[in-house]
Amino acid sequence: MAELDTSSGGGKKGGGKVRTKKANTKVDLTAMVDLAFLLITFFMLTTSLSKPIAMDIAKPDQEDNEVRNELRASQTMTILLGEKNKVAWYMGEAKDAKPVIESFAEVRRSLLKNKEEVKNKTGRQIVVVVKPTDGATYKNFVDIMDELNIAAIKTAPAIDDVNILDNEKQFMREGGILK
Amino acid sequence: MPRAKVQRKSTSIDMTAMCDVSFLLLTFFILTATARQPDPLDIIIPSSTYKIKVPDKDIGILSIGGKGKVFYEIVGQDVKVATLDRIGKEYNISFTPEERKRFGVLGSFGVPIESLKQFIAMDAEQRTKFAEQSAGIPSDSTNNQLAQWIMQNRHAVAELHNEPLRISIKGDAEEEYPTVKKVIDILQKQKINKFSLITSAEGGK
Numbered sequence: 504m505a506e507l508d509t510s511s512g513g514g515k516k517g518g519g520k521v522r523t524k525k526a527n528t529k530v531d532l533t534a535m536v537d538l539a540f541l542l543i544t545f546f547m548l549t550t551s552l553s554k555p556i557a558m559d560i561a562k563p564d565q566e567d568n569e570v571r572n573e574l575r576a577s578q579t580m581t582i583l584l585g586e587k588n589k590v591a592w593y594m595g596e597a598k599d600a601k602p603v604i605e606s607f608a609e610v611r612r613s614l615l616k617n618k619e620e621v622k623n624k625t626g627r628q629i630v631v632v633v634k635p636t637d638g639a640t641y642k643n644f645v646d647i648m649d650e651l652n653i654a655a656i657k658t659a660p661a662i663d664d665v666n667i668l669d670n671e672k673q674f675m676r677e678g679g680i681l682k
Numbered sequence: 683m684p685r686a687k688v689q690r691k692s693t694s695i696d697m698t699a700m701c702d703v704s705f706l707l708l709t710f711f712i713l714t715a716t717a718r719q720p721d722p723l724d725i726i727i728p729s730s731t732y733k734i735k736v737p738d739k740d741i742g743i744l745s746i747g748g749k750g751k752v753f754y755e756i757v758g759q760d761v762k763v764a765t766l767d768r769i770g771k772e773y774n775i776s777f778t779p780e781e782r783k784r785f786g787v788l789g790s791f792g793v794p795i796e797s798l799k800q801f802i803a804m805d806a807e808q809r810t811k812f813a814e815q816s817a818g819i820p821s822d823s824t825n826n827q828l829a830q831w832i833m834q835n836r837h838a839v840a841e842l843h844n845e846p847l848r849i850s851i852k853g854d855a856e857e858e859y860p861t862v863k864k865v866i867d868i869l870q871k872q873k874i875n876k877f878s879l880i881t882s883a884e885g886g887k
Contacts, residue, residue, distance in 0.1 A: 529694065531694070531697075532697030532698065532700075532701045533697060535697075535701055536697050536700050536701050536704055539701065539704035539705050539707075539708050540704050542708050542711075542712075543704060543707050543708050543711060546708070546711035546712055546715055547711055549715065550711065550714060550715050555727065555735075555736050555852075555880045555881065555882055555883075556730060556732050556733065556734060556735065556736065556880070556881050556882065556883050557732070557734050557735065557736040557737075557850060557878035557879070557880060557881075558730055558732045558734075558878055558879040558880075558881050559734065559876065559877075559878045560876070560877055560878065560879055561875055561876045562866065562870060562875050562876075563875070564870070564873070564875050584859070635859045635863070636859070637858070637859065637860050638858075638859075639858070639859040640855065640856055640857060640858055640859060641728065641746070641853040641854065641855060641856070641857040641858070641859060641861075641862050642728040642855035642856065643859070644859060644862070645728040645730055645853075645855075645879055645881055646728065646730075648730070648879075649730040649731055649732070649881075649884075652730070652731060652732060653731055664859070664863050
């Protein structure tokens with residue numbers, strides 16, 4: 504198929520032995536096939552892998568107060584997202600809390616530790632309240648939701664960006680992660 | 683004695699068939715690959731370890747980036763046109779069939795409704811330039827066009843496909859949380875309490 508008949512039209516037979524060299528007309532397709540397969544691989548991988556990932560978030564209804572329920576202080580961990588990629592977390596209630604200021608790398612260990620402690624003490628699942636403050640970036644928010652997913656915390660996290668208490672603001676300012 | 687002639691065999695394989703097949707496959711993959719619309723906003727999405735893929739229909743994508751700009755993308759040609767009709771009715775602007783057709787293939791946009799006609803008439807290059815200067819879709823409480831777009835898009839999807847519209851937020855990693863909160867508040871006003879954040883897959887985990 505990829506050959507052409509170019510054998511010099513066999514007219515001259517006598518008259519000296521002028522041998523025309525038969526040039527090989529076969530085209531080497533190796534490089535072309537290589538390229539084609541490379542492109543195939545590329546398109547195959549990009550069609551299925553480039554799909555972005557969706558992280559489903561549910562927030563409490565703003566108006567419907569009936570769905571709100573009280574949380575037990577013993578099983579609640581509040582995480583505040585502050586400036587400079589730092590978080591502050593505390594267990595229980597804000598007024599008698601001893602907040603810990605940590606970076607995102609450290610918060611996973613604390614999450615797992617608190618999860619275990621709550622489970623041992625009360626036998627209940629931990630409930631995490633995430634409070635992003637004005638200093639936090641969008642990435643911080645995505646990261647903390649991701650950490651909760653990694654720590655396999657089964658109860659739905661409560662996201663609260665409205666009710667940030669005064670003492671919470673107070674100790675965040677003291678920790679230098681809020682203006 | 684005549685020398686025994688060793689027949690020389692060519693070692694090159696005929697690649698023609700292989701070439702044919704590979705190009706056929708290549709054509710197939712190129713055609714099935716969905717052409718990605720260029721994003722007018724420079725957005726770097728954060729990564730996560732979640733595994734759920736973003737659906738490719740009945741979805742509205744809110745892009746947040748560039749210091750508080752909000753762009754909106756309606757997915758699906760039929761939905762786009764239906765949404766445009768509804769928006770036009772809402773703001774008393776009528777669109778010609780030509781404009782509706784052009785809007786049907788438009789990607790993410792961030793123009794106030796007043797200059798939408800002008801935006802539709804532009805070519806791709808002008809649009810990119812325009813998007814750089816544009817402040818996004820107005821979303822302040824007095825002139826909340828973004829809420830209108832989302833609302834009309836929801837109506838259009840419900841009417842055409844009988845499905846609820848999924849709202850996704852595609853935010854820049856460095857965007858400040860208050861901007862995101864403002865957009866989420868608009869969603870929550872419409873009782874959209876569930877939405878998804880678009881992230882990229884985290885490698886190596």
